[in-house]
Amino acid sequence: MSTIEQQVMLAADALIDAFGRHDRDAYFAAFAPQASFVFHHVAQELPSRDAYERLWRTWEHEDGFAVLGCESRNRAVQCVNDDVAIFTHSVCSKVSTGAGFQTLDERETIVFARTGRRWLAVHEHLSPAAVEPAQAGAGTC
Template identity: 70%
Template sequence: MSETEQQVLAAADILIDAFARHDRDAYFAAFAPDATFLFYHVTESLPSRVAYEALWHRLEQEQQFAVLGCESSDRSVQLVGECAIFTHAVRTTVSTRAGRATLDERESIVFARTGGGWLAVHEHLSPLPAHAESDQTLEDSAA
């Protein structure tokens, strides 16, 4: 693994650790102000860090949302010029007014090199298929 890939993984670890501790300040500090966000459970895309922070605050207020823990696995880094694409499977335990839930998801985070290191500029979260190995693929359908 290259030094650059290690730097990106370190930036991802800081972001994931802050999220796992529900440390809003440290978590959002890992994102550029103009970062964008696509979440499968949110109807609209979020065009900025401020928009995501507002959603997070609203979820805390209305649903008593809290992150209780987060585990990252199946990690990969792809370098593309001054950007890096970090992908992983993520298991998150959250608490809301409705109770506790464990979410199995996969995520792509695009990092951009900045003067001080790497900042996340885009996050895309999707559900992890329950049985990815046994599901029929598009290639199977097309055959």
């Protein structure tokens, strides 16, 4: 694994760890201010970190949203150049809301860009995991 791949994996690990601990400040610090977000469960693209953070706070206040854990698997880094890399993985998240507990099995792409010495996420795309016919209805990661 190249030095860039290792650095991006470390940046991804920090982001995923903060998300899994519901550490809002550390999680959002892993994104550049101009980062954009596309989530399958949100009707519109979120054009900035600030827009996503406002939505996150709404989820917390109105829905009782909390992340209880997060597991990353099938991880890969693709280097575009010395300053841009794409991280992909399968992600299993445990969350709670006022409606109860939920396990989310999803695929995620995060584009990282080098900003000085740091790698920050500049785009995140989340989609539901593909379901194999034999696993349909299983509901767990």
